[in-house]
Amino acid sequence: MTTVPSAPHRPPPPAPALRPKAVARTGLYAILAANAVAVAVLFAQAGFAANTLVVLGRLTGLYGALLMAFQLVLVARLPWFDRRIGMDRLTSWHRWTGFAVLWTLLAHVVFITFGYGRSSGMDPLNQLVDLAETVEGVLRALVALALLVVVGAVSARAARRRMAYETWHFLHLYTYVAVVLAFTHQVAAGTSFTSSPAATAYWYTLWGAALGAVLAGRVVLPLWRNLRHRLRVTAVVPENDHVVSVYLTGRDLDRLPARAGQFFLWRFLTRDRWWQANPFSLSMAPDGRQLRLTVKTAGDGTAALRRIEPGTRVFAEGPYGAFTALHRTRPDTLLVAGGVGVTPIRALLEELPGHAVLVYRVATDRDAVLHDELRDLAHAKGAELHLVTGPAVPDRLGPRDLAALVPDVADRDVYVCGPPGMTTAVLATLRELGVPKAQIHAERFSLAG
Known part of the structure; x- marks a missing residue:
């Protein structure tokens, strides 16, 4: 030693006694709690069905929709929350919220099917088929549920460890298809959604905010930052046989809100690597003039960094992470x-x-x-x-x-x-x-x- x-x-x-992480976490909990109360109030105002199972089915469907919208916010990569909570924790919460969504919507299907079956005298399977054939939006909802089951299965740890990140990510994108299908089902068949102008405005606002957050954090902000900073490689320096440092520069780097301890998702825009994003940390504190990442070889992708030519353009998403002096x-x-x-x-x-x-x-x-x-x-x-x-x-x-x-x-x-x-x-x-x-x-x- x-x-x-x-x-x-x-x-x-x-340092200040008020913890940024506690403030952000409390803010998320408060948002979720306020919306849970709003859903309950609007549900009560819409009136209750005589069949208890149908009542439970509608309520679990509404809370499933709320959790689905909240799940989108957790992975929207909004800078204010990410800097205070961290992508790893937000991703973990997103994962567990996803399982809650899945079980809540399964309960919704079971309660609704058995509730309507009690009134019609049909067995559950025939009742479900009848609802899919006769009620607008139900078939789309069942497709959405099937997609969520698939995504939930591949998100289980045992399955996740057996597939590449790119494969998992591609399958996970079907969640957005499920969200759209579930929303159209709610618009077409949701009693609470159409019960009053206030309920309709609330649900449109909720879904608009959730999808808008994803669009802003995952698409608009990365595109804007890359157009602004125009990152490119200036040097590739081997540190030893297995580790290499990549230096980058760009425009107005003093206005890039990066801190020591954070990481970016890096895409080196070469013919064979443009589609692959890797999370690498900054290995120097940002100084407004250049950035540096230092990477250990762990496969063909990281080994290829040694062959990156100076001048190569780089598309970087970030900065991300709460591992900072904040x-x-x-x-x-x-x-x-x-x-x-x-x-x-x-x-x-x-x-x-x-x-x-x-x-x-x-x-x-x-x-x-x-x-x-x-x-x-x-x-x-x-x-x-x-x-x-x-x-x-x-x-x-x-x-x-x-x-x-x-x-x-x-x-x-x-x-x-x-x-x-x-x-x-x-x-x-x-x-x-x-x-x-x-x-x-x-x-x-x-x-x-």
């Missing part, structure tokens, strides 16, 4: 990096004020990417750098080891980025050392949850 000692430092003023709660920080997970950590070390301790976990000295930069940066900022080497087993970042390196760990914000196994182990260590949850920051930089 090697160490770069710190120089004397003056602590900066403490979430500091203490003047001083501990940064824990593993392997190539050091890239956002290196950028954070450059930007974070106060005294920082960086613990960099690698198997051997040769695996320590950007180590010379880290050493020089630590010296310039008066930070401590600890390079911890050795095999993964035994764990060299257990509670005793980490407490020896950073005795005041419980009084610092802690940023963790590395392989999943290491990250999980470090988070467990931090909990055992009594570091408050609000001071721990980790992000998976994932797209699909």
Whole structure:
């Protein structure tokens, strides 16, 4: 283990007590709760059917529609929410909301089918066929439900691990088809939708806001930013046999709202890579003149980065992520990096004020990417750098080891980025050392949850 000692430092003023993540999370909960109340009020104003099962069917259908609209907002990639909550958490919430949508709409179909079957005397299967043949929009709703079942099946972890991201993403796009079909069903057959002008206006506004958020965050904003900044590659620099850094420049980069610790979805516009988007973190704090990403070879796509020619145009979506200094709660920080997970950590070390301790976990000295930069940066900022080497087993970042390196760990914000196994182990260590949850920051930089 090697160490770069710190120089004397003056602590900066403490970070604001109001946590951005809590504010954004509370805002989302408040939006969902207010709309849940609005749905209940409009449903009650429309009147109740005599059949209890039909009443339950209509209510679950309305709440399924509400959850579907909320699910769209979660993945709209709206900058204000993304910077405060993080794409990984928003994606995870989207995933679990999706399962809630699926079960709610299944309940809607069951209640409606059995409710109408009780009145008509038909068995459930014949009743469902009759509704599809005689009620406008029901067949479209059943197609939408079938699409959601397929998307839910491929989103299960066991299935998700067995397919490429591009395949999963292509199948997931059918969710938007299901949304459109479900909305047309609600317009055609929804009693609450047509019960009053207020109800009609509410549902049109809700769906318009949800779809508008997706259009703005996923299409309009990326197109506008790329037209404005016109990113292109300026240099490709191998860091070692397996890691390469790509430098980019563009117009008005001082107006690009990127921070250290964030990532972009990068598309290098070459003949063989234009269609493939990869999430890579910034490995330097944005300075208004250039951006840099540092990537470890993990397949044909990342290996091809070594052959990118200077001048290649780049389409970048972002910046994304809440792994930033915005979430500091203490003047001083501990940064824990593993392997190539050091890239956002290196950028954070450059930007974070106060005294920082960086613990960099690698198997051997040769695996320590950007180590010379880290050493020089630590010296310039008066930070401590600890390079911890050795095999993964035994764990060299257990509670005793980490407490020896950073005795005041419980009084610092802690940023963790590395392989999943290491990250999980470090988070467990931090909990055992009594570091408050609000001071721990980790992000998976994932797209699909």
